[in-house]
Every structure is written in C-alpha cells, then in structure tokens.
Amino acid sequence: MILLGKIRSLHGVKGEVILEHHLPDDFDIDELEAIMIELLPESYIPFFIEEVNEISKTEIILKLEEYDDRNKAIEILNKKVYAPPGLEINVTKDNEWADLIGCELQTQEFEPVGTINDILINGQQLLLEVHNHEKEYLIPFSDELVLAFDPAKKILQLTIADGLLDL
Numbered sequence: 001m002i003l004l005g006k007i008r009s010l011h012g013v014k015g016e017v018i019l020e021h022h023l024p025d026d027f028d029i030d031e032l033e034a035i036m037i038e039l040l041p042e043s044y045i046p047f048f049i050e051e052v053n054e055i056s057k058t059e060i061i062l063k064l065e066e067y068d069d070r071n072k073a074i075e076i077l078n079k080k081v082y083a084p085p086g087l088e089i090n091v092t093k094d095n096e097w098a099d100l101i102g103c104e105l106q107t108q109e110f111e112p113v114g115t116i117n118d119i120l121i122n123g124q125q126l127l128l129e130v131h132n133h134e135k136e137y138l139i140p141f142s143d144e145l146v147l148a149f150d151p152a153k154k155i156l157q158l159t160i161a162d163g164l165l166d167l
Contacts (some may be wrong), residue, residue: 001036001044002083002089003101006118008059010077015067016051019060020121027089029060036082041151044082058121080118097126097141103154105130105139108147113137113165114162116156128158137165 005021023029029052036044051063067073076105077136083089097119105128119141121127126141138159148157 001085002087004035004081004083004089005058007037007076007079007081010070010073011061013070014063015069015073016061016063017067017073017076018055019062020058021060021081022058023089029054034084035062035064036084037076038080038082043145046077046084100128100149100156102135103149103156106155106157107165108159110159112135112156112162113139139164 004023005019007017009018010016011018019035032049034046034048034138037047039045048065049062050065051061053061055061064076067076072144100116101118103116105116107113112132114130114135114137116128117127117131119126120129120135120138128137128139128141130137130139139156139158145159146156147159149155
C-alpha cells in the first residue's frame with residue numbers, strides 16, 4: 001500500500017479532519033473517492049470521501065461519509081492514511097524517508113532506542129517519532145545525522161545529541 005500521509009487534526013464540528021499528505025502537486029485530489037486508514041496495526045479500513053478542501057500544498061480538509069461529528073472523528077486522529085488498492089500515486093519527494101517508518105533506531109554507539117513510528121515536520125525541522133516499551137521520543141532528523149541505513153534489516157543508525165534520550 002502507498003502511504004499518503006496522516007490525519008493530523010480535527011476541523012470544525014461536523015467530523016472533518018485535516019490530512020497532512022505527500023501527494024504530488026499535479027494530483028487531482030477530487031479524483032480520490034476513498035482512502036484506507038490504518039485503524040489498528042496492519043488493519044486497513046476503507047473510508048469514502050464526501051468532500052475535499054485544499055488548505056495548502058501538503059494539507060487538505062476531508063469530510064468522510066462515516067463521520068458526522070467531531071467526537072466520533074477522534075478515533076482516526078493521528079492514523080496513517082493509504083491509497084486504496086489499485087490506485088497508483090507517485091508520492092512527492094517530501095516522503096523520501098517514509099521507508100524509515102517501522103525501522104529500529106540505533107544510536108551512534110549501536111544502542112537500540114526504539115521503533116520509528118512516524119516522521120513529523122516541525123517548520124523546517126524533521127523529527128522522528130520513536131517509541132519503545134517505556135518512552136516516546138522526538139528525535140531531530142537530517143541527512144547529515146545518518147550514520148548507516150540498512151533497509152533490508154530495517155535499521156537506522158543516527159547521531160543523537162548527548163542527553164537527548166535522558167529527557
């Protein structure tokens with residue numbers, strides 16, 4: 001499945017949500033009739049789109065048929081969104097590090113930190129959202145910090161600033 005983005009926030013009171021996406025600029029968002037949302041790990045559920053409003057190049061407001069109020073839409077907040085089967089979309093370059101999701105993050109000393117669950121954009125700064133059984137970390141990320149990446153083993157070794165993991 002092709003990762004399109006993530007439901008980042010709720011919008012309004014009628015169940016609308018904001019999707020932060022990686023769709024190319026030339027993609028006609030109105031052609032997208034449905035999306036797949038990963039409600040549980042490896043459990044992709046189709047949701048039909050009732051209305052779409054573009055906010056920016058990377059964000060759209062979605063009104064899904066299944067949600068008619070804000071409280072109900074909370075269940076899909078922060079969930080990953082995928083293209084429906086059979087739809088081929090070339091996601092933008094902003095998503096070049098998307099294969100890191102699900103990888104194990106290691107420090108420069110090869111110590112495991114946790115599993116990368118998401119890549120967040122905070123202004124110009126990329127952050128890795130990393131979870132282990134005890135904590136959640138937001139780790140600054142850039143190409144210059146990468147020491148090694150093994151896509152076959154799903155391991156990323158990264159230079160992590162001293163003390164960052166102690167917070």
